[in-house]
Amino acid sequence: MNLSRTRVALLLGAAGALLLALVIVSPVLLTGIPSFVGNGGEQPDCSGGDTQNEEASDTAASDIPDDYLELYKEHGEKIGVQWNILAAVGKRETDHGRSDLPGVKSGTNHAGAAGPMQFLISTWGGKARIEVSSRFNGYASDGDGDGIGDVYNPADAILGAARMLKRNGAPENVRRALFVYNRAWWYVDQVETIAKRYAKSGEVQVPPQADDSCDDPLVEAAPSDVVAKILAYALAQRGKPYLWGGTGPDAFDCSGIIYAAYRAAGLSIPRTTFVQWPFGVKIEQGNEQPGDLVFFNSGPGTSADNPGHVGMVVSKGKMVEARCRLCGPIKVTGYETRGNIVGFTRPLQHPDVQAQLKKLQSATL
Structure with a gap:
């Protein structure tokens, strides 16, 4: 499950021009675009099919x-x-x-x-x-x-x-x-x-995992080219295994895939969930957009003020996550029905990241 090389190359090549325009106008424009804007179409469901329509026998x-x-x-x-x-x-x-x-x-x-x-x-x-x-x-x-x-x-x-x-x-x-x-x-x-x-069908229905065709619309709907690069990397890791402490390229943990995705866009953010949580600018639920992080009160030693699990928003109600060793491979899942959400953050609005974006812009001149 990978984006085409041509597609990724176009994204990377266009980053300089779009980033220059965004930063020169205002740093806020890079991260202040209304949530989930893009091609105007309905976002695809990348979490697989519905298993709830099975009739009782x-x-x-x-x-x-x-x-x-x-x-x-x-x-x-x-x-x-x-x-x-x-x-x-x-x-x-x-x-x-x-x-x-x-x-x-x-x-x-x-x-x-x-x-x-x-x-x-x-x-x-x-x-x-x-x-x-x-x-x-x-x-x-x-x-x-x-x-x-x-x-x-x-x-x-x-x-x-x-x-x-x-x-x-x-x-x-x-x-x-x-x-x-x-x-x-x-x-x-x-x-x-x-x-x-x-089950009336006599089966245990398992939702199919989404393929490449589900990734392109998500990337195209990203609010900026920088976010598109972050999403492109993260989505390309779907299907790889969870590994505690993993930052790729073959396996990741929950914060490792996010750290690596931002690094693929030329940006440095903290490595672990515990540090990623206070790093990003807090976003009210309902205002989150692709590239933002969603945190959960999950895992040993965590609490409502000290989340231990994180995913990356890819579209409304959906995130890409590396959940746990026994939870299956990295995939896109839903976050709105989980009862232990601590909050959302936007790393791109942190002053350090804004400074990194300006350096990237200068390097393209």
């Missing part, structure tokens, strides 16, 4: 309680994972909460798991009922809006399971996500078999 309708089926579909759509995979996990774990085994309705089982989706209490938050806040990094979730993550509440537990599957690779890499959920390949096989029975 007669088996699903007869086997899954109505309230559970509604929750599987609601939270599957909200988080972006296959509802029938969620339902299959619920079936395999506790028969959709109908099991009378220890840990399903109260207490824990021998492994310390509890609730209809059988979460380890340690991953839920250390106790079965916990007040849910933006500062919490576990899977305790509030699926019914009461402010409490209750591992025995189907609404909360199913939302938590959807978040866990999403974090670990779903919907693209379902088998990897299921293996992280319960580390046994026989378990993965059993859940997939159940999920296929629950």
Whole structure:
């Protein structure tokens, strides 16, 4: 998945002329253009296809309680994972909460798991009922809006399971996500078999990854040629693996791909997420544009004031990110439905970057 060499060459060759015009008029023009302007057309969805249109089979309708089926579909759509995979996990774990085994309705089982989706209490938050806040990094979730993550509440537990599957690779890499959920390949096989029975098509639908044709419109819609160069580099890394501490060319971590993309445009920004966050000028959500950074309260030792994960905005609601080792390759994903966004920044408005832009302009004279 790469842009054509001719396309990249044209972008690089045009940078000097456009950059000169932008800087001479005003440094603000380089980064102050209204968000997501460009060719005027609707931006393509580069995150893949929709997995939520799968109809329930007669088996699903007869086997899954109505309230559970509604929750599987609601939270599957909200988080972006296959509802029938969620339902299959619920079936395999506790028969959709109908099991009378220890840990399903109260207490824990021998492994310390509890609730209809059988979460380890340690991953839920250390106790079965916990007040849910933006500062919490576990899977305790509030699926019914009461402010409490209750591992025995189907609404909360199913939302938590959807978040866990999403974090670990779903919907693209379902088998990897299921293996992280319960580390046994026989378990993965059993859940997939159940999920296929629950789908009218008899399949577990996996969204296709977007190809080169999705990249060009994103680059062309960039608010400046500098941003176009940054996006061109970042998008060309899609499909490469995550590597903690990686800055390319073969693998990257979340901040490494951003650092490398800006460097490809001749600009130097901080290397790590923890330093990238205070570096850029803060942007209100809704005013972000391509090339801006979106930060998340995610990862060990992070908080609402100290985000540990970052992605780069490529179009409205979409970002390119290197998420984690078990989350699949670098790809374009959605950020608007994630509940742990800390904020947005625009590195191009930092005074140091503005000075770098002027030096680049001088070098072209």
